[in-house]
Amino acid sequence: MPETNFDVLICGGGMTGAGLASVLAQQGLKIAVFEAQQPDDFDLSQAFDLRISALGPQTRSVLKRTQAWQNIISMRACPYRQMRVWEMQGFGDITFHANQVNASELGHIVENRVTQLALWQVLDEMPEVTLLCPQKPLKTYRKNAIMYVETESGETFAGKLLVAADGGQSIVRQAFGIGVNRSQYQQACLVVGVNTELGQQDITWQRFTSTGPQAFLPLPGQHGSVVWYHQADEVRRLYQLPNAQLQAEIMAHFPQELGNIEVLSKSYFNLQKQHAQSYIQDGLALIGDAAHIINPLAGQGVNLGFQDISSLDAVIANSRAAGEEWWQG
Incomplete structure (x- = not known):
């Protein structure tokens, strides 16, 4: 051989x-x-x-x-030039900006x-x-x-x-x-590709809720990625919804910082x-x-x-x- x-x-x-x-x-x-x-x-x-x-x-x-x-x-x-992290129920709220570290982006x-x-x-x-x-x-x-x-x-x-x-x-x-x-986190993560009403954004943010984090990651143009952590059964339920219904769920549960969106694609995975x-x-x-x-x-x-x-x-x-x-x- x-x-x-x-x-x-x-x-x-x-x-x-x-x-x-x-x-x-x-x-x-x-x-x-x-x-x-x-x-x-x-x-x-x-x-x-x-x-x-x-x-x-x-x-x-x-x-x-x-x-x-x-x-x-x-x-x-x-x-992205800013990163914001905050609690939905609480006082924790912090924003990092590239200017703070003399950088053009984070x-x-x-x-x-x-x-x-x-x-x-x-x-x-x-x-x-x-x-x-x-x-x-x-x-x-x-x-x-x-x-x-x-x-x-x-x-x-x-x-x-x-x-x-x-x-x-x-x-x-x-x-x-x-x-x-x-070990398992006892949660799953729903990832949704979206078009955003807002123009090109330079901020990524994550909000912590009692059921898990919610996050937004900007992509070029008016594109972005919405990330929703929740119990595995709930994530599977959300994933199985038609795009229009999933869009309504996201708009109802995500912070106003997201703005209006259009759901383009989706996937999910269990966390461990x-x-x-x-x-x-x-x-x-x-x-x-x-x-x-x-x-x-x-x-x-x-x-x-x-x-x-x-x-x-x-x-x-x-x-x-x-x-x-x-x-x-």
């Missing part, structure tokens, strides 16, 4: 896996990325995807290290698929990176201090470091016997928190959802994955500079 050797094997080519590959390649490391599905091409006429994230300054700085951030801006992103709302595609466009131009897609790892293991990935196509790849970036149900994490602590019992072993590292899942907090969760990228990149760089075996845990 033929073997192909790399410095780093990354299982998962989503935002965190592709992001890690882009920065490690800048260290001159030879990278293989395994991903089952190619990102879709982008066209401005496409409807906004419901899976969006609020990318903060640290995440943006990682993306700026390569051409990825410029690629995102060339597609579409919405800057962050950007970006569709996840745009971020992933922007990173893949960068990886396609990097000679250090081999994108293996569609390739699904069938087996991952350690032998004689070398990490191996066997794919469904029958190929075997060897590397010094194996990175699990394959999501909350990580097969890599399971293969190496790393358990997780998991999950934490891997270990992030590393010799020759193995977990990042992103493979390591931890938290409440998405109005699209903020992806920033945690990019902090993983920055931390692992720094650890490897420092270890290499010291002449150490950087792939050892």
Whole structure:
């Protein structure tokens, strides 16, 4: 069985896996990325995807290290300059403004698929990176201090470091016997793509209620995303409503800051928190959802994955500079 050797094997080519590959390649490391599905091409006429994230300054700085951030801006992103958080029943109310930190914006709302595609466009131009897609790892293991990935196509790849970036149900994490602590939030999250009566907004807000948060994330033009946390049964009921009835429910229960809306699309998911019992072993590292899942907090969760990228990149760089075996845990 033929073997192909790399410095780093990354299982998962989503935002965190592709992001890690882009920065490690800048260290001159030879990278293989395994991903089952190619990102879709982008066209401005496409409807906004419901899976969006609020990318903060640290995440943006990682993306700026390569051409990825410029690629995102060339597609579409919405800057927000204010963030307001308040209680429906209580006195807590705070607004953050970019001016307070001498910045032009606090962050950007970006569709996840745009971020992933922007990173893949960068990886396609990097000679250090081999994108293996569609390739699904069938087996991952350690032998004689070398990490191996066997794919469904029958190929075997060897590397010094194996990175699990394959999501909350990580097969890599399971293969190496790393358990997780998991619990349910007893809530679900309804995500609704809307057209807004108001023009382009530069504020994202979140109101806390007795049944869960309600949030609004602006998108380019008069588009936005409404996020409604509630008990799972209630979220399913809302999801099943015709768009006109769902619109009426949102208008009745959301604050007036939202303004009039038109429902365009909707989806929902159950909320859980999950934490891997270990992030590393010799020759193995977990990042992103493979390591931890938290409440998405109005699209903020992806920033945690990019902090993983920055931390692992720094650890490897420092270890290499010291002449150490950087792939050892």
